[in-house]
Amino acid sequence: MPEIAEVARITHFLRRHLVGKRIRKAAAIDDNNVFGKVGTTGAAVQKALTGKKVVGAGSQGKYFWILLDSAPHLVMHFGMTGWVHIKGEQTAYTRYYEKSKGQKEEWPPKFWKFHITTEGDPAVDVAFTDARRFGRVRLVDCPGDEIRKHTPLVENGPDPVVDKEIFTEDYLKKIMRKRHVPIKALLLDQTVVSGIGNWVGDEIMYQAKLHPEQYSDDFDDHDITTLFKAICYVCDTAVEKLGDSDEFPDDWLFHHRWGKGKKDAASTLPSGEKLTFITVGGRTSCVVPSVQKKRGRAVPPGIKEESIPPDDGTKSAFFEEKSVEQVAGEAEAEDRPRKRQKKTAKSVKAEKEDKVSKAVKAEKDEKQALSTGRRRSGRLVGRG
Numbered sequence: 001m002p003e004i005a006e007v008a009r010i011t012h013f014l015r016r017h018l019v020g021k022r023i024r025k026a027a028a029i030d031d032n033n034v035f036g037k038v039g040t041t042g043a044a045v046q047k048a049l050t051g052k053k054v055v056g057a058g059s060q061g062k063y064f065w066i067l068l069d070s071a072p073h074l075v076m077h078f079g080m081t082g083w084v085h086i087k088g089e090q091t092a093y094t095r096y097y098e099k100s101k102g103q104k105e106e107w108p109p110k111f112w113k114f115h116i117t118t119e120g121d122p123a124v125d126v127a128f129t130d131a132r133r134f135g136r137v138r139l140v141d142c143p144g145d146e147i148r149k150h151t152p153l154v155e156n157g158p159d160p161v162v163d164k165e166i167f168t169e170d171y172l173k174k175i176m177r178k179r180h181v182p183i184k185a186l187l188l189d190q191t192v193v194s195g196i197g198n199w200v201g202d203e204i205m206y207q208a209k210l211h212p213e214q215y216s217d218d219f220d221d222h223d224i225t226t227l228f229k230a231i232c233y234v235c236d237t238a239v240e241k242l243g244d245s246d247e248f249p250d251d252w253l254f255h256h257r258w259g260k261g262k263k264d265a266a267s268t269l270p271s272g273e274k275l276t277f278i279t280v281g282g283r284t285s286c287v288v289p290s291v292q293k294k295r296g297r298a299v300p301p302g303i304k305e306e307s308i309p310p311d312d313g314t315k316s317a318f319f320e321e322k323s324v325e326q327v328a329g330e331a332e333a334e335d336r337p338r339k340r341q342k343k344t345a346k347s348v349k350a351e352k353e354d355k356v357s358k359a360v361k362a363e364k365d366e367k368q369a370l371s372t373g374r375r376r377s378g379r380l381v382g383r384g
Contacts (some may be wrong), residue, residue, distance in 0.1 A: 002078040004161065004195025005238035007059050010084045012242055013091045014057040014066065021118040022053045028114035035113070038138035045114055048072050049140055057145060060159045061194020065140075065147060072139035073147060076128065085109050113137060132235055148202035159195045160235045167193065169228040176216040176224060182226070183219070184212030185281025195235065199254060202286045203234045205226055206253040211294045212280045212287060223295075257286035266335030 002010075026049035028035070028042035035041050048068070056067035065075040076082075085091055087107055108127045114137065115127035128137060142150050158166040175192055176183070184205055187196045196204070205212045208230035210223060219227070236296040241247040248254055259266055260277045268274050273290045 001080050001197055002062065002082070002240075002243075003197035003200050004061055004159070005237055005243035007062055007064050007078065007195070007201070008161070008239040009242040009244075010091060011057050011059040011064050013086055013089065014054075014064075014084070014126075017086050017089065017124050018054050018066070018118070019057055020054065021120060021124060023049050023051065023116045024119045024123065026050045026114065026116045027066065027108075029112070031133060033133040034135055034137055038136045040137070040139045042114065044139060045074070045137060048074070049114070049116055058147075060148060060153050060162060061156055061190060062197070063153055063156065063194070067147070069142040071143070072141040073139050073144060075138050075147070075152065076356070077136045077152075079130060079134030079136065081132040082130040083113075085127045085129060087127075104363070120161055156190050159194045160231055161239045162197075169225060171230050173221070173224050179216045181216050182213045182280050183210065183216045184283075184285055186216045187231070188281055188283065193231070196231070198283050198285070199257065200224070200234060200238065201283075202257055203238075203253050204230045205285075205292060206288060207234055209291050209293075211292045212285050213278070214294060229250060253286060253288070260284060260286070 026046045028046040030042040052068040054066055055069050058065055063075060063077050065073055067073050109129050111129040111131045112127045113130055119125040140147055140150050160167045179186055184201050186192060187201045208225060208227045245254060256266055256269055273288045274288055276286055276287050278285050
């Protein structure tokens with residue numbers, strides 16, 4: 001899933017190639033997830049874009065936007081597989097590009113939701129794609145300079161790179177002291193801080209040498225200072241490198257954390273430290289136990305913690321009314337446990353039949369064991 005660095009990368013390309021140009025034509029399909037879940041339609045997006053001049057682009061965490069010369073403006077979120085393509089440019093970051101290698105080049109690209117062409121020579125062609133349709137494209141009707149005062153941006157926490165004056169050590173300390181959740185779960189809460197996802201969260205905890213399961217309200221001042229510096233370091237570096245992992249420092253966990261469940265994947269760092277995978281806040285986390293020590297209370301197995309919003313969650317309609325299939329799909333892609341589905345009459349019947357079958361088998365096994373015991377007992381008596 002694209003996180004703070006990948007979103008900053010796309011914002012960079014939009015500013016470089018699209019800002020200042022007028023859109024000659026636009027096309028959008030009618031996708032009830034990408035557009036409909038946030039109260040708009042493909043037709044409305046197409047109408048809002050056609051003939052407009054792009055005057056700006058920006059980002060906050062995992063959200064990014066295009067400002068037009070008149071409202072409404074486009075605010076977007078990649079979800080799990082969304083991306084923006086610019087014809088003739090490799091906008092993809094390394095991991096995304098590797099996944100798409102070998103695919104036939106076409107325009108508009110596969111899984112497009114909307115695409116635009118600008119005026120001028122040469123014209124610029126831009127497309128938003130999303131294979132799994134968890135991304136969102138919405139129209140926000142407000143003055144461009146007030147876009148962050150409106151949903152969905154206003155419900156999200158400060159961006160640690162963009163909002164240096166808000167995201168301070170004191171801000172982090174106050175949030176940590178008044179919450180009681182595993183620290184990594186807190187960092188993934190988009191209402192607390194925008195843009196930190198699973199890999200960024202793992203990197204932060206590794207660089208800070210802190211354990212992701214330790215409670216947020218169980219860190220001393222020194223640890224909070226260390227954590228704050230790690231958040232700034234990882235986010236600043238990743239954004240500066242525009243999410244290009246080939247440019248990330250060699251000592252980053254990022255280069256080694258992707259092997260869970262894969263054959264012949266590395267189980268240690270080059271230095272020999274062992275990698276382990278645990279679940280924190282419903283998400284798979286990569287931990288180096290020899291480096292990240294538990295120094296305080298940690299989450300006991302089976303204990304329910306304070307509930308937190310799902311990753312990328314806001315209080316807006318962005319995440320409302322997800323179907324069972326959508327939630328299950330997100331869980332599968334992010335290594336999270338699936339939500340328990342409601343039982344149907346058919347599933348209840350099957351469950352009862354399964355229980356009966358197991359009971360019959362258990363009774364049969366028990367009788368066989370008793371019979372075997374008697375035979376053995378008889379042989380022993382005969383020997384006496």
